[in-house]
Amino acid sequence: MRILLVEDSSMASSSSRETLEQLGLDLEHADSLSTAIELVTKEDFDGILLDLDLKDSSGIGTLIELREYAHGIPIVIYTQRKERDQALQVIKYGAQDYLLKGEVPETSVLRCLRHSVERNKVELELHKHQERIQAILDNSYDAFISLDSKMRITDWNKQAEETFGRTKAEVLGRNMAIIIPHHLRRQYLRQTEKVFNQSDASILKLSSEITAAHKDGREFPVEIGFFRVRENTDYSFCAFLRDISERQRFKEELERQVQERTEHLTQQNELLKQFAKIASHDLQEPLRAVQGFANLLADSTRGKLDKDQEEFIGFIMDGTTRMQNLIRAILLHSESGKVEDGKHATDCNSVLNEVLANLSTSIKESEATFELDRLPRVAVQRLHLIQLFQNMVSNAIKYRGTEPPLISITAEENATQWLFSVRDNGIGIDHKYANKIFDMFARLHGKSQYPGTGMGLAICKRIVTSHGGNIWVESTPGDGSIFFFTLPAIEKVRRKAMKDNIEILLVEDTPSDVRLTQEALKRSDLKYEMHVVNDGEEAMEHLIRLKESHQDLPDVILLDLNMPRKNGHEVLAEIKNDSVLRAIPVVLLTVSENDEDVLEALKLKMNYYIAKPVSAPKLTALLSSIHQLHKESPEESKAFSQDETRIRLVLAGNQHTAPIALTRLAADANDRVRCRVAENPRTPAGVLMKLSEDASAEVRLGVSENPNTPETVLEALSKDVSDDVRLGLASNHKLPQRLLENLAEDENIYVAAAAQKTLATLTQRV
Numbered sequence: 001m002r003i004l005l006v007e008d009s010s011m012a013s014s015s016s017r018e019t020l021e022q023l024g025l026d027l028e029h030a031d032s033l034s035t036a037i038e039l040v041t042k043e044d045f046d047g048i049l050l051d052l053d054l055k056d057s058s059g060i061g062t063l064i065e066l067r068e069y070a071h072g073i074p075i076v077i078y079t080q081r082k083e084r085d086q087a088l089q090v091i092k093y094g095a096q097d098y099l100l101k102g103e104v105p106e107t108s109v110l111r112c113l114r115h116s117v118e119r120n121k122v123e124l125e126l127h128k129h130q131e132r133i134q135a136i137l138d139n140s141y142d143a144f145i146s147l148d149s150k151m152r153i154t155d156w157n158k159q160a161e162e163t164f165g166r167t168k169a170e171v172l173g174r175n176m177a178i179i180i181p182h183h184l185r186r187q188y189l190r191q192t193e194k195v196f197n198q199s200d201a202s203i204l205k206l207s208s209e210i211t212a213a214h215k216d217g218r219e220f221p222v223e224i225g226f227f228r229v230r231e232n233t234d235y236s237f238c239a240f241l242r243d244i245s246e247r248q249r250f251k252e253e254l255e256r257q258v259q260e261r262t263e264h265l266t267q268q269n270e271l272l273k274q275f276a277k278i279a280s281h282d283l284q285e286p287l288r289a290v291q292g293f294a295n296l297l298a299d300s301t302r303g304k305l306d307k308d309q310e311e312f313i314g315f316i317m318d319g320t321t322r323m324q325n326l327i328r329a330i331l332l333h334s335e336s337g338k339v340e341d342g343k344h345a346t347d348c349n350s351v352l353n354e355v356l357a358n359l360s361t362s363i364k365e366s367e368a369t370f371e372l373d374r375l376p377r378v379a380v381q382r383l384h385l386i387q388l389f390q391n392m393v394s395n396a397i398k399y400r401g402t403e404p405p406l407i408s409i410t411a412e413e414n415a416t417q418w419l420f421s422v423r424d425n426g427i428g429i430d431h432k433y434a435n436k437i438f439d440m441f442a443r444l445h446g447k448s449q450y451p452g453t454g455m456g457l458a459i460c461k462r463i464v465t466s467h468g469g470n471i472w473v474e475s476t477p478g479d480g481s482i483f484f485f486t487l488p489a490i491e492k493v494r495r496k497a498m499k500d501n502i503e504i505l506l507v508e509d510t511p512s513d514v515r516l517t518q519e520a521l522k523r524s525d526l527k528y529e530m531h532v533v534n535d536g537e538e539a540m541e542h543l544i545r546l547k548e549s550h551q552d553l554p555d556v557i558l559l560d561l562n563m564p565r566k567n568g569h570e571v572l573a574e575i576k577n578d579s580v581l582r583a584i585p586v587v588l589l590t591v592s593e594n595d596e597d598v599l600e601a602l603k604l605k606m607n608y609y610i611a612k613p614v615s616a617p618k619l620t621a622l623l624s625s626i627h628q629l630h631k632e633s634p635e636e637s638k639a640f641s642q643d644e645t646r647i648r649l650v651l652a653g654n655q656h657t658a659p660i661a662l663t664r665l666a667a668d669a670n671d672r673v674r675c676r677v678a679e680n681p682r683t684p685a686g687v688l689m690k691l692s693e694d695a696s697a698e699v700r701l702g703v704s705e706n707p708n709t710p711e712t713v714l715e716a717l718s719k720d721v722s723d724d725v726r727l728g729l730a731s732n733h734k735l736p737q738r739l740l741e742n743l744a745e746d747e748n749i750y751v752a753a754a755a756q757k758t759l760a761t762l763t764q765r766v
């Protein structure tokens with residue numbers, strides 16, 4: 001402890017000084033106020049021992065003057081004066097203590113100095129802390145008010161002055177009610193009391209929107225966070241308030257605009273309906289008359305007209321038929337926008353069978369062949385689905401190339417929707433018409449080349465979009481097209497799936513392994529219920545029974561591989577082929593991680609595996625990851641353990657991870673996880689689209705390398721702000737030439753050079 005001893009009497013000073021130094025103090029001496037001031041401004045001291053009577057100053061003035069220079073250094077008075085008044089006065093002027101020279105032993109002086117230094121440190125800290133809090137409150141965008149137990153205002157920051165138009169001096173000590181309009185005071189008071197009476201927690205928070213009053217009488221909405229803090233036996237309160245008039249106005253304006261737009265749309269719809277009515281009746285009437293008289297004319301003049309005249313009549317009849325087809329298509333279009341009650345569950349497989357039967361003649365003539373996935377049931381009316389698939393398939397046949405048509409139809413589940421694709425090997429569509437073809441009457445060919453009205457895809461689009469879906473095409477002229485569209489999935493049987501309690505189905509025939517798994521679960525911190533079946537056959541019976549009686553399915557299946565009757569592989573294949581059961585994550589219990597069984601299981605679209613013996617930490621990490629990924633509403637803020645992160649990384653990169661899990665993983669907080677999802681060829685197109693706008697350039701780079709990224713997304717990425725992303729694309733040999741050519745002119749020379757190199761290798765190959 002370094003102490004400055006300020007004292008005049010050389011005798012006294014040398015004796016006390018010696019004793020104090022022997023006690024371990026590091027002492028510096030000043031015999032006048034001016035020397036003391038000079039020393040404290042130059043050097044650091046932990047404390048000052050001060051005699052008030054010096055040769056150049058005496059009495060309380062000495063303390064007052066020295067304090068001006070000795071900021072933050074505790075001062076203990078050490079004097080011969082025994083006046084009580086003076087003792088009180090020096091404490092008032094900030095001295096830590098008052099010691100009498102000669103009467104207090106040096107050991108006590110030392111103790112007193114130590115206490116003063118400590119106390120001073122704490123006080124300084126406290127002061128700093130208070131200053132910090134005050135600065136935060138003063139600079140807060142929220143108005144801050146603190147209140148005592150009787151709701152009298154004890155603090156009021158600058159923002160509160162501005163928000164309520166009252167200065168701090170004006171409100172201190174007054175009741176909080178002054179910021180509430182008169183007519184609302186009783187009501188708010190009652191509500192607040194009611195909430196606070198319900199609990200005696202030491203901190204209680206209440207937040208709501210209320211109406212406040214400005215000093216000028218203006219009323220305005222505020223958002224208030226109200227805290228009650230227990231202090232000893234009483235409570236004090238504080239409140240943060242924010243003026244939300246602007247936000248409210250914005251919300252009201254938005255609502256007004258939405259309403260205006262809705263009214264406008266309703267009007268437009270009404271007009272469209274009337275138009276459809278006119279089309280169906282009024283337009284068809286004269287058309288029928290023209291058709292009827294043209295037929296009569298043709299009959300009555302048969303053989304009497306020359307060739308030209310007969311041809312003219314032929315044109316009239318042809319024109320009327322085309323007109324009739326157009327009118328019918330318009331009618332269908334207006335009908336296809338009607339969305340039903342959403343309770344439909346139509347099986348797309350049977351729809352497709354009907355469509356193929358309807359088109360059997362053209363299928364036979366064109367020798368078309370089909371590759372069909374097993375299709376799901378969707379929440380769309382049957383008639384609309386028939387129109388949709390029939391347009392898609394008939395176009396694939398109509399716009400065929402030189403080879404007989406090969407048409408493949410697939411469906412993939414994605415969160416709440418199904419993504420369908422209809423691929424053909426036909427003439428394809430130029431990229432620049434990819435959006436236009438979905439417009440009404442849009443056609444790319446003359447009628448003599450390909451007959452049609454140009455309404456087919458417009459009807460498809462109306463059906464898809466009115467169910468909240470999307471439709472788009474990817475195509476290379478000459479190489480065929482893929483039409484993609486999304487449709488809503490039906491409400492799944494697994495509604496309640498993955499609540500807090502995990503329901504586990506264990507399929508295992510070895511009693512000791514059953515026991516081991518049970519013990520591992522008991523030791524985990526999971527909340528679970530487990531049902532055990534002893535072989536594959538029993539497992540399938542159990543699952544089918546649950547499904548058919550619409551009971552809750554298990555949240556996860558733990559499946560052993562080697563079982564009698566039906567082994568794990570067979571069970572897995574059956575589960576994955578069932579449109580409902582396949583949503584359940586399956587964990588394979590394998591004997592070793594490198595086992596051939598694992599590879600076999602991977603082929604069978606296994607979700608996860610765990611090597612035996614099953615232990616509590618392994619199982620907890622795996623099950624909580626699965627639980628997190630598959631349950632309805634993920635907790636966003638959950639922090640993952642290292643094990644869980646590793647599992648999520650593995651899952652994100654695994655081609656057999658369910659699309660719903662990939663969709664969740666795409667929102668993972670960890671960049672590496674999102675990056676793997678972006679690279680995974682199994683990731684649904686919609687998710688890739690979203691990831692292409694991810695904040696992390698690594699993730700966007702992943703999307704650019706994914707073989708299934710739609711061309712429109714690649715195009716957007718080729719203009720990405722990150723040089724790395726563009727560089728990655730420029731080196732991608734699979735990128736369409738058009739985009740490579742754009743990149744070859746990139747402003748970044750490395751990107752441009754890479755693109756030129758890729759283009760050069762491509763041309764060489766050709």
Ligand code: ADP
Nearest residue numbers: 395396399428437443444452453454455456457
């Ligand atoms: P339509 O077939 O009656 O002309 P659509 O609305 O069904 O009308 O299709 C619009 C245009 O889109 C077609 O004229 C055709 O040029 C193009 N088109 C549609 N499907 C395909 C396809 N599978 N392959 C190539 N072009 C297609």
